[in-house]
Structure formats: C-alpha cells, structure tokens
Amino acid sequence: MTQISPARLVERLPRTVTPSVRALALASLVSQILIVVTGGAVRLTASGLGCPEWPLCTADSMVTTPEMGVHGIIEFGNRLLTFVLTAIAIAMLVVLWNMRKTRRDLFVPAVVLFAGIPAQAVVGGITVLTQLNPWVVGWHFIISMVLITVATVLVNRTRLSPAEAEADNTPRATPLLRQLLAAAGVLVTAAVLLGVVVTGSGPHAGDAGAARNNLNPDLMTRIHAAPVYLLVLTVLVLVFAAYRLRVAQRLRFALVLLTVVVFAQGAVGYLQHFLHLPVALVALHMLGASVLTAAMAHAIYIGYSRRRVEAATGAD
Secondary structure (H helix, E strand, O other): OOOOOHHHHHHOOOOOOOHHHHHHHHHHHHHHHHHHHHHHHHHHOOOOOOOOOOOOOOOOOOOOOHHHHHHHHHHHHHHHHHHHHHHHHHHHHHHOHHHOOOOHHHHHHHHHHHHHHHHHHHHHHHHHHOOOOHHHHHHHHHHHHHHHHHHHHHHHHOOOOHHHHHOOOOOOOOHHHHHHHHHHHHHHHHHHHHHHHHHHHOOOOOOOOOOOOOOOHHHHHHHHHHHHHHHHHHHHHHHHHHHHHOOOHHHHHHHHHHHHHHHHHHHHHHHHHHOOOOHHHHHHHHHHHHHHHHHHHHHHHHHOOOOOOOOOOOOO
C-alpha cells in the first residue's frame, strides 16, 4: 500500500477559499450556537451536576453510568458535543494551513475558535467544582457569545476574495450608520450581560441545591429591559436611515435581519417573564441570545467591511 508523506498531504490542502472552507466556517458558527442550546438544556432540566466530577463524569468513570439516570445522560451529552466542536476547529485549521500567511484574516479567528474549546472546558470544570456558582455559569455563557462573534466574522471573511482581503478597510456604511451600529453593538452587549445576571437570580439554577446570586429577579429584569428598549429604537432608526440613504443591499438585508431578531428576542423575553419562565421559552430565549449576537456581529462586520458600495444605485 502506497503511503503519502505529510509534505504531500500538505500540498493537497487548499491555497484559496473553497466551498469546503466556507462550509467549515458555517459549521463552526452553527456548532457554537448549538452548544449554547445544549448547555441550556442541561441547566433547564436540572442536570448541571448530572456528572458531578470533572474531567471525569464520576470519580471512577469517564462516561455516565446507569446510576446517574437521565441527568447524567443530558450532562454527558453536552460534554460530548465539545468533541464535535474540536473536530470542526481542527479541520478548519487544517484546511487553512496553506493560507496561514496569505489569509491571516481567516487563520487567526480559526485559532481563536480552537483556543476557546479548552478555555470553555476549564470554565466548565470550575462550574462543576463550584457546584454551579451562578457567576461562573455566567462566564461560561459570555465566552460562548464571544466565540459566536468570532465565528460570525470568520463566516463573513470566507466570502472575501484575496484581493478584497488585502484591500483598504473602506467602510460600506456611512459615518452615521457606523455610529448607530456601534451604539447597537454596545446595547446588545449590555442586554446580554444583564441577561446573564437575571438568569443567575432566577429559578433555573441547573440543580435543586445550586446557589443563586441573591439579587432581586424582578428588579434585575427591569434593568435588563432598559437597553432592550434603546436597542429597539436604535435598530428602527438604522433601518430607516439605511433605506433613506440607499446603502448597499447587503447592508440593508443585514439590518433588516437584525431588526427581526431583536423584535423576536424581545417578544420571547417578555412572554417568558409574564408566563413565569417556562422551560421551553427560556430555552428559546437562550437560542435567541445566540442568534442576536451573531446577527449583531454580522451587521457590524458588513457596515465596517472593506468594499465601498454605498453608491446611490445601492448595488452590492
């Protein structure tokens, strides 16, 4: 059987962005969102200590045991998804290896996504060892939002040609739109961070014996709603200005998408609050936070991206 040397294998790797590179970038984004959803399932089913040890599931077993019941299965299933993220991250680095110098705009985010996996594993271990301390759990979620943002940037950058990647960073949006986009980004960040605090004060602790942050959940919910009100107003002004200024179609679409996600997430947030936090709606709200983060990152990237296409024709 003929063996192929590592050097020959490297030579066969892509030197330009191919459909497989774009597919892996998209898989990176989807998997980062999916692990937030499965992590939410762990918390919402009170399975946070389904595997009471780390890195093992129990003191004597790497995998869940029958004695752990359904909670052990749910928690261990979430841990298994980390291996899927690892495989995707490694595959992304491999296909970009020959472009590591020519397309650093792709390779660096791919490295960040790979580094985020052990970072999340360590935070997950601390979460278990601290018996689901709500502040540690919150950091787990925040890191996921950062990785979703990085993955969104990676997806967008795989759409650039080498010439576009090397071009000057000329904004697609007008100065007014860039300022509004920056404001919206700050408001989304504030809403997500305050949402983490609200979660830490609420009833879904991940385990019946887990501590809460001892803050008033109703008060924190009202504080959390403040940047959401401002965000709704900001995205409406963004869409109006984008169409009034006839900016690029791709930017207009990104802003409309962001607006739809903001309204949907706000509606779910209000509904879950007034229905006293049913599990299904809380899970949907966690998914919405991930999608909102991605939509905001996408809109900012398009608004600040390299090609100047804000001509009156609106062509992309």
